[in-house]
Amino acid sequence: MSDLPRVGGIDRTRPWSFEALGTDAAFGLDLGASSNGDWALASGEACLLQDLAHRFATPRGSYAIDPAFGSDVFDFLNAEMDELTRNALAVEVKETLEDDPRVDEATARVVVVGSVARVEVTVVIATRENPLNLVFGWDIDTRTLTEAALGD
Secondary structure (H helix, E strand, C coil): CCCCCCEEEECCCCCCCCHHHHHEECCCCCEEECCCCCEEECCCHHHHHHHHHHHCHHHHCCCCCCCCECHHHHCCCCCCCCCCHHHHHHHHHHHHHCCCCCCCEEEEEEEEEEEEEEEEEEEEEECCCEEEEECCCCCCCEEEEEEEEECC
16 A cells, blocks of 8 residues: 555555546547436546557557557558567557556457457556456457457
8 A cells, every 4th residue: 555645636545546547538439428418427447448448549649749649559450460460469559558657567468369359458557456457359351349348
C-alpha cells in the first residue's frame, strides 16, 4: 500500500481504486446517453479498456496534439502472419500498452487459429495488485476486429 497522499483527485493510499483508472465518456460505435440524458460514462477497468482500444485504433502520428499517441499495429494488417511478423506485432502491442501511464508492464503474444490472429495480453496496472488479461481478435481474411475482452 502506498503512503502517498491524495493527488489530483486520486486516493493514492488505497492499493487499487477505480478512481486511478479514470472516468471518461463511454464510446462504443458512437457516444451513448445514460437514462437521465447525460453522456454515458465508463469508469475503472471499463475506462482503461476503452482508452487502450482507442490507443490501438489511432495510427501513431495522426493525433496532432500528441503525435506520439497511438499505435503502429496498422502496419501489420496486410502482412503475412509468419513467426517474425507475429513476434514484431507482439512487441508493438506490448510497447503500445506500456505507453499508457496506468500500465506498469505488459506481455503480449499473437496466436493464429485458422483465419483469426488473436493477440493475448496480460497487463499489470500501476494501482492494482493482480494483472488483467486482454484479448483482441483480428480476422485475417476480412480484416475486422472479432473480439475485445477484459478479464481477471
